[in-house]
Amino acid sequence: MVENRSVLEQAHEIQCIAKELELLKSVLPGKFVAGCIIAKLPNSWRNFATTLKHQRHEFSVEDVIGHLSVERNSRANDSHGKGTEGISVANVVQKNFHPNKPKGKTGVQQNTEFKKKGKKTFKKDKKKGGCFTCGSDEHWAAKCPNKFKKPEQDSKIVNMIVSNDESGPSGYGNLFTVFSVCQSTDWWIDTSANIHVCADISLFSSYQATGNGSVLMGNGTSASVHGVGTVDLKFTSGRIVQLKNVQHVPAIMKNLVSGSLIREGFKLVFESNKVVVMKYRLFVGKGYECGGLFRFSLADFCNKVVNNIHSS
Numbered sequence: 001m002v003e004n005r006s007v008l009e010q011a012h013e014i015q016c017i018a019k020e021l022e023l024l025k026s027v028l029p030g031k032f033v034a035g036c037i038i039a040k041l042p043n044s045w046r047n048f049a050t051t052l053k054h055q056r057h058e059f060s061v062e063d064v065i066g067h068l069s070v071e072r073n074s075r076a077n078d079s080h081g082k083g084t085e086g087i088s089v090a091n092v093v094q095k096n097f098h099p100n101k102p103k104g105k106t107g108v109q110q111n112t113e114f115k116k117k118g119k120k121t122f123k124k125d126k127k128k129g130g131c132f133t134c135g136s137d138e139h140w141a142a143k144c145p146n147k148f149k150k151p152e153q154d155s156k157i158v159n160m161i162v163s164n165d166e167s168g169p170s171g172y173g174n175l176f177t178v179f180s181v182c183q184s185t186d187w188w189i190d191t192s193a194n195i196h197v198c199a200d201i202s203l204f205s206s207y208q209a210t211g212n213g214s215v216l217m218g219n220g221t222s223a224s225v226h227g228v229g230t231v232d233l234k235f236t237s238g239r240i241v242q243l244k245n246v247q248h249v250p251a252i253m254k255n256l257v258s259g260s261l262i263r264e265g266f267k268l269v270f271e272s273n274k275v276v277v278m279k280y281r282l283f284v285g286k287g288y289e290c291g292g293l294f295r296f297s298l299a300d301f302c303n304k305v306v307n308n309i310h311s312s
Contacts, residue, residue: 001040001041001042002042003042003043003044006072006291007041007042007045007068007072008065008068008069008072009290009291010040011037011064011065011068012065012273012288012289012290013290014033014036014037014040015033015037015061015065015288016288016297018033018061019236019297020236020297023236023237030060030061031058031059031060033061034058034059034060034061034063034064037061037064037065037068038052038053038059038064045071048071052064052067065273131144185200185203185255186254186255186295186296186298187233187255187256187257187295187296187298188254188255188256188257188287188293188294188295188296189256189257189259189261189268189275189287189293189294189296190256190257190258190259190293191259191268192259193256193258193259194258194259194260195245195247195258195260196231196243196245196246196247196256196257196258197246197247197249197252197254197255197256197258198231198246198247198248198249198252198255199248199249199250199251199252199253199254199255200255201226201227201248201250203231203255204227204229204230204231204246204248205229205230205231205232205242206229206230207227207228207229207230207248208227208228208229209226209227210225210226210227210228211224211226211227213225213247224249224251225247225248225249226248226249226250227248228245228246228247228248229246229248230242230243230244230246231243231246233257233285233296233298234298234299235277235284235285235286235296235297235298235299236285236297236298236299237283237284237285237286238299239283239284239285241266241277241284241285243257243261254293257296265279265280266278266279266284267279270294273288273289274286274287274288274289274294275287275288275289275294277296285297285298
């Protein structure tokens with residue numbers, strides 16, 4: 001495991017690998033997978049890993065992930081408390097920094113060559129600019145009131161997209177929300193999106209080029225819809241789900257399955273860190289939570305030949 005990624009996310013990936021090996025009839029014992037997660041913890045988690053190894057009872061994979069979640073929350077609370085305490089101490093030091101000047105001959109005489117001639121006014125230096133913390137031209141960064149404020153770390157990027165297709169709505173609505181982080185061939189379930197979106201044309205089993213549609217991103221830029229088609233999702237269970245009316249938008253960074261999938265008779269069950277897909281009480285597939293969304297566990301299934309139908 002690496003330090004710059006979430007430990008829980010990396011533990012879920014190890015769990016997904018074990019599940020895929022199980023489907024290939026190469027079953028790994030749960031104790032072995034749990035020990036692998038503990039052994040692969042990064043250096044900052046070594047003390048916690050040692051504590052788990054000294055426990056007398058054996059852990060399952062779910063137990064290890066539960067302990068990691070509790071430890072992560074505890075560390076987040078401790079770091080928040082230390083930051084608040086450090087700011088309070090700094091305020092006390094700044095308040096008592098200038099003691100009363102000594103009186104009498106024993107005191108240090110003030111040099112008359114450095115007498116204050118009045119309060120200096122702030123003048124902006126065009127070469128250096130103003131405050132680089134908040135961008136204001138009224139003060140320097142040393143006197144900025146916002147210099148102790150911490151930036152928000154876990155904020156998500158949300159793209160509000162409005163369809164401007166002249167052919168009218170596709171039946172799923174005109175306004176939808178997607179979360180975009182990085183482009184990949186994975187598929188994610190997003191209950192806030194009301195249409196299916198795909199960025200890779202090679203994933204389509206049938207495709208019809210349109211060229212006359214566009215979407216408006218949340219940052220004010222527009223992205224064109226190159227076409228509409230069908231995508232076949234092959235789960236690791238071997239079952240295939242066919243998505244119809246999938247919008248091909250290369251600017252979208254994540255392939256999204258809309259929550260409107262339940263209209264076609266599917267049932268989505270979200271439990272703990274897992275989502276289960278069922279249809280008419282039959283198991284179809286599943287996925288795991290990763291970065292705030294649930295990623296489907298799919299087999300390597302890519303259409304090498306796309307049935308490209310150009311619109312007239």
